[in-house]
Amino acid sequence: MAVYTQVSAEALSAFLERFDVGELVSAKGIAEGVENSNYLVDTTKSRFILTLYEKRVDQGDLPYFMALLDHCADRGLPVPPAVPDRDGTLIHTLEGRPACLIQFLSGVSVSHPTPAQARAAAEAMGKMHKAVADFPLNRPNSMGVDTWRPLFERCGTSLNDIAPGLYDELGQALDRVTKAWPREGFDSCAIHADLFPDNVLMLGNRVTGLIDFYFASTDLRLYDLAVMHTAWAFDATGTKFDPYVSEALLHGYETSYTLTEQERAILPLLATGACIRFTLSRAWDWLNTPADALVTRKDPMAFWRRARAYESALAALA
Ligand SMILES: Nc1ncnc2c1ncn2[C@@H]1O[C@H](COP(=O)(O)OP(=O)(O)O)[C@@H](O)[C@H]1O
Numbered sequence: 010m011a012v013y014t015q016v017s018a019e020a021l022s023a024f025l026e027r028f029d030v031g032e033l034v035s036a037k038g039i040a041e042g043v044e045n046s047n048y049l050v051d052t053t054k055s056r057f058i059l060t061l062y063e064k065r066v067d068q069g070d071l072p073y074f075m076a077l078l079d080h081c082a083d084r085g086l087p088v089p090p091a092v093p094d095r096d097g098t099l100i101h102t103l104e105g106r107p108a109c110l111i112q113f114l115s116g117v118s119v120s121h122p123t124p125a126q127a128r129a130a131a132e133a134m135g136k137m138h139k140a141v142a143d144f145p146l147n148r149p150n151s152m153g154v155d156t157w158r159p160l161f162e163r164c165g166t167s168l169n170d171i172a173p174g175l176y177d178e179l180g181q182a183l184d185r186v187t188k189a190w191p192r193e194g195f196d197s198c199a200i201h202a203d204l205f206p207d208n209v210l211m212l213g214n215r216v217t218g219l220i221d222f223y224f225a226s227t228d229l230r231l232y233d234l235a236v237m238h239t240a241w242a243f244d245a246t247g248t249k250f251d252p253y254v255s256e257a258l259l260h261g262y263e264t265s266y267t268l269t270e271q272e273r274a275i276l277p278l279l280a281t282g283a284c285i286r287f288t289l290s291r292a293w294d295w296l297n298t299p300a301d302a303l304v305t306r307k308d309p310m311a312f313w314r315r316a317r318a319y320e321s322a323l324a325a326l327a
């Protein structure tokens with residue numbers, strides 16, 4: 010459940026008057042998602058997503074996210090730009106939170122992607138990377154490789170409450186990965202950085218939406234593919250690897266960028282890093298979200314299992 014901030018009908022009606030979008034017909038809180046409050050809003054003219062940005066999203070980053078969405082939408086990608094009000098303003102305040110009215114995209118996110126769906130989603134990622142070649146803004150990755158150690162230290166030995174021995178094991182993997190992390194030799198661009206299946210809307214095998222750009226940042230282009238691989242090529246528990254989905258992801262991405270031998274060789278390391286990042290962010294939430302909170306905590310171990318699988322692949326290559 011992700012509705013942290015309640016919006017009254019009166020406040021929403023008044024808010025919508027700033028836009029040329031018709032009058033409020035209905036508004037329902039959306040259960041999916043963990044970061045922000047989202048409402049499905051119907052007006053006499055159309056359907057929208059209303060997002061109120063909660064504490065994890067820095068208000069100062071919103072102009073970057075909105076510019077990136079606009080840039081990609083202008084180039085024909087299925088991403089949802091913010092709707093401007095009559096003055097052209099995109100970012101507003103509602104119920105005391107920064108808020109945007111966002112274009113609604115049809116489609117559903119798949120829970121068990123097939124190879125054909127994985128291929129289409131990775132193709133869309135490749136197209137996005139092509140489209141941002143001339144995107145002029147930069148945003149350092151607030152969940153990038155240099156942030157993992159401090160987050161690990163903040164979690165501390167409480168990690169062992171999640172699984173005995175996790176603090177030591179994760180710390181050692183973090184040492185190995187940060188030491189080997191490529192600091193040059195691979196290109197960077199604006200990346201999505203969280204293109205999990207729940208952030209891709211699909212109708213059948215067709216991608217109708219790439220959403221939730223709130224971790225988007227400037228980072229290694231291949232790291233984006235690595236994040237996607239970790240999220241798509243395993244079952245939800247991180248126990249079962251699907252080699253057909255894995256291959257389909259790489260084939261899909263290669264319709265835009267052929268992977269060199271060097272790039273294929275670095276992918277397991279980047280994927281191990283991605284798994285550490287999601288293990289840590291989930292662990293932090295696990296340790297700091299009250300058990301009775303409305304939001305469902307995500308299992309950190311589902312990514313730690315994946316990290317071990319990628320590290321074994323690295324060992325096999327050595
Ligand atoms: N532009 C959109 N069009 C259609 N549905 C959307 C759109 N943006 C968000 N959603 C819906 O809202 C849900 C939560 O959005 P998301 O951005 O993933 O939230 P959070 O940032 O809180 O994780 C998505 O799973 C999807 O169902």
Ligand SMILES: N[C@@H](CCOP(=O)(O)O)C(=O)O
Pocket residue numbers: 041042043044203205207208221287290291307
């Ligand atoms: N995808 C990440 C966390 C971010 O969640 P989202 O709902 O904003 O995509 C994870 O699964 O840990």
